[in-house]
Amino acid sequence: MIDYKKHKWFFTKSGKLVVGGKSAQQNDTLLNEMKKMRKEMFVMHTKSPGSPFCVIIAPLITVGKNDIDECAVFTGCFSKAWKEGKKSSVVHMFKLSQLSKTTNMKSGSWNVNGGVKDIMVNLELSITKQNGVVRAVPKETVDVKEVIATVSPGKIDKNKAVISTKIDAIKKLNREQLLSALPAGGVKFR
Numbered sequence: 001m002i003d004y005k006k007h008k009w010f011f012t013k014s015g016k017l018v019v020g021g022k023s024a025q026q027n028d029t030l031l032n033e034m035k036k037m038r039k040e041m042f043v044m045h046t047k048s049p050g051s052p053f054c055v056i057i058a059p060l061i062t063v064g065k066n067d068i069d070e071c072a073v074f075t076g077c078f079s080k081a082w083k084e085g086k087k088s089s090v091v092h093m094f095k096l097s098q099l100s101k102t103t104n105m106k107s108g109s110w111n112v113n114g115g116v117k118d119i120m121v122n123l124e125l126s127i128t129k130q131n132g133v134v135r136a137v138p139k140e141t142v143d144v145k146e147v148i149a150t151v152s153p154g155k156i157d158k159n160k161a162v163i164s165t166k167i168d169a170i171k172k173l174n175r176e177q178l179l180s181a182l183p184a185g186g187v188k189f190r
Helices: 024-036 065-077 158-164 175-181
Strands: 008-011 017-020 042-046 054-057 088-095 117-122 125-130 133-138 149-157 186-189
Touching: 008 065, 008 133, 017 024, 017 065, 024 054, 042 065, 054 065, 065 088, 065 117, 065 125, 065 133, 133 175, 149 158, 158 175, 158 186
Parallel strands: none
Antiparallel strands: 008 017, 017 054, 042 054, 042 088, 088 117, 125 133, 125 149, 149 186
16 A cells, blocks of 8 residues: 555545645656556546646545545645646546556656546635644535634745744644645645
8 A cells, every 4th residue: 555644645524545746756656556556546637737646545436526526626736726826727537547658758747548527626725634644635625623724825935824824723733744734835824
């Protein structure tokens, strides 16, 4: 089984593990590891370049619409669209078996053979804890009482925003875990 804590990750509301690459190289490693398992899974990537490949690590038959929606939001939020301050993004969903890679393709690039499903997502995450670790997850993933704060794309770099926030609950969090959980780029806490 994959060491998910080395990647971008979260558990959906129904308990499905979603794992995504932190870099082009990690995307390749993740997808190669998933393909070696020889099990069909849903995979997502933004329509535009510059996002992790995110995999719902569960048999297709067990994955519900909410799991798909949550994974799509997570994929969109950790994409270039967040860094560019966009409010939404289009995410492609396909199956692991649709992916192929040739030796001449650059790191992090994969061919998707066949049709994809487009999912439009709003870029907003909730700060919470999962398995005792600070995570930034889709708001649908957690109950309101488990939300520490909400974060969306903003103009203040995440390093500065974490230090300068006026939200006491955020100040009490492990700073290293919080920074690791947040998308790259500017953030706005609420």
